Amino acid sequence: MTLLSLSNVTAFYGPSQALFDVNLTVAEGEVVALMGRNGMGKSTTVKVICRMLQHRDGNVAFAGRDLRALPSHKVARAGVGLVPEGRRCFAQLSVEENLIASARRGEWDLARVSALFPRLGERRDQLAASLSGGEQQMLAIGRALMTNPRLLILDEATEGLAPVVRQEIWAAISRLKSETGLSILVIDKSLKELATVADRAVVLEKGRDVWSGDFANLTEDVRSRYLGV
Amino acid sequence: MPRETLLNVLLMTALLAFPLWAHLADEPFLITLTTRAVIFAIAGIGLNVALGFGGLVSLGHAAFFGLGGYVMGILAYHAQTYTPLMEVPFLIEGTKSMPVIWLVAIVLSALAALAIGALSLRTSGVYFIMITLAFAQMFYFFTLSWPTYGGEDGLSIYVRNSFPGLNTMDPIQFYGLCYGLLMLVLAFVWALSRAPFGLMLGAARQNEARVAAVGQMPYALYLTAFTISGAITGLAGALFADLNRFVSPTMFSWHTSGEIMIFVILGGVGRVFGPVAGAVLFLLLEHILGGLSPYWHIYLGAVLLGVVLFARGGLYGLLAGREVAHD
Numbered sequence: 001m002t003l004l005s006l007s008n009v010t011a012f013y014g015p016s017q018a019l020f021d022v023n024l025t026v027a028e029g030e031v032v033a034l035m036g037r038n039g040m041g042k043s044t045t046v047k048v049i050c051r052m053l054q055h056r057d058g059n060v061a062f063a064g065r066d067l068r069a070l071p072s073h074k075v076a077r078a079g080v081g082l083v084p085e086g087r088r089c090f091a092q093l094s095v096e097e098n099l100i101a102s103a104r105r106g107e108w109d110l111a112r113v114s115a116l117f118p119r120l121g122e123r124r125d126q127l128a129a130s131l132s133g134g135e136q137q138m139l140a141i142g143r144a145l146m147t148n149p150r151l152l153i154l155d156e157a158t159e160g161l162a163p164v165v166r167q168e169i170w171a172a173i174s175r176l177k178s179e180t181g182l183s184i185l186v187i188d189k190s191l192k193e194l195a196t197v198a199d200r201a202v203v204l205e206k207g208r209d210v211w212s213g214d215f216a217n218l219t220e221d222v223r224s225r226y227l228g229v
Numbered sequence: 230m231p232r233e234t235l236l237n238v239l240l241m242t243a244l245l246a247f248p249l250w251a252h253l254a255d256e257p258f259l260i261t262l263t264t265r266a267v268i269f270a271i272a273g274i275g276l277n278v279a280l281g282f283g284g285l286v287s288l289g290h291a292a293f294f295g296l297g298g299y300v301m302g303i304l305a306y307h308a309q310t311y312t313p314l315m316e317v318p319f320l321i322e323g324t325k326s327m328p329v330i331w332l333v334a335i336v337l338s339a340l341a342a343l344a345i346g347a348l349s350l351r352t353s354g355v356y357f358i359m360i361t362l363a364f365a366q367m368f369y370f371f372t373l374s375w376p377t378y379g380g381e382d383g384l385s386i387y388v389r390n391s392f393p394g395l396n397t398m399d400p401i402q403f404y405g406l407c408y409g410l411l412m413l414v415l416a417f418v419w420a421l422s423r424a425p426f427g428l429m430l431g432a433a434r435q436n437e438a439r440v441a442a443v444g445q446m447p448y449a450l451y452l453t454a455f456t457i458s459g460a461i462t463g464l465a466g467a468l469f470a471d472l473n474r475f476v477s478p479t480m481f482s483w484h485t486s487g488e489i490m491i492f493v494i495l496g497g498v499g500r501v502f503g504p505v506a507g508a509v510l511f512l513l514l515e516h517i518l519g520g521l522s523p524y525w526h527i528y529l530g531a532v533l534l535g536v537v538l539f540a541r542g543g544l545y546g547l548l549a550g551r552e553v554a555h556d
Contacts (some may be wrong), residue, residue: 074440076442084439090431090436090439092431092435093428101432101443102443102444112392
């Protein structure tokens, strides 16, 4: 069953068009990689899904519900959990407070998040501002999970992190996929790691979806032409 | 024990010990002075919920302080003159019962804060400051020209209202009542600041978009905080009117809003016990500097300037460190 669907979505920043008829779907339990070089519209697509940016044309639907009329906080309540680019935890709250403040009723609670990221359990009383970049990223993911989402959106979740920490985050994403069956839309540039979790991929180029299909079918031609690898 | 907790304990112990000493030393004026400090502290704690936790710079909290005061004044006035407050569509009589007056003051102030907040929170920054100020001034000018309840001259109540089992005319007993309410308000606000609502309110102050991304509506958080804030300040207004047995439009004036804000800034914005320290410090300065010169506000201004420039966390920030603790 399709959980998230974007069809022919266009979006603008003032007079500048950022998205041109973008199509994207994420099914229940599916992990979809949204790929493309910098400035190609990945984060804009996320903003449209989360209603931080109004799309002009096309449809955005989540669990069969048109998101156009919903404000940002209701999209989150509907089940879209966002891990924003740049982590952005609540700096002046402790780890535990960050998690408690975001909590909504469901399977995810403090104990389960701590089991996924033991480091968060160890640092529960520490202010978020004092965590390392990797720990802040874990906290941002934990915070999104505490909202008990049906779809988790990870926007550049491993960017700028040390290789060891990146591995830890990817391992957690793998566990999320295998153990919970959570739908995930993941934006990242690490093809190698994406290959271990993503079922499908959508590639954006200059605001247009230029390729979509099973991740395993991502050809060398697509990689070199649109992803620069 | 963290330094902030130690300060809290010291402050509350001093507020208990000093009036007891004044009672034993037969110094009722000092008890009344401390009672004023405690009541101002409650008003400051009210404003702190909006200003300190929610970042809502309201210059109109005199509206709720005055409303609480007038609730007390009007209800007591009708009780002492044996005239009904209202007969149509149903009979409402006055009362001299403090718990009833407090309840009405809290409910009416909360409703006023809800209405004022619903409109004011559509703006932000300097516009929010001006619109809250404008609402308070509306109340001020309304009471100024309301002859039924004394207009410009205000309204005197002959005997302080009653509380079961206490002689409220006895300064120390009335002080005990105010101190008990202060403790209750502190406990409530402390719990609120650590509840998911309080945490999210603080988070919304930092970044509204992030709060929306986890399913919370910043406007609803602010409005709830503003309503709670108004209710607490209204309670302080009712107590203040009972302390003086007098209400006047001055309670609604922008000076009052400014003074409540000074309690918060002096003590420490966003600290649960900050306004308590701020109110005590304010009255100490008023008492000491006021004895030195009739122009003591100039010195108060200098102190406030010093706090804003060099101790931005207020007295609590200076003594307990600038970072708000989460112990």
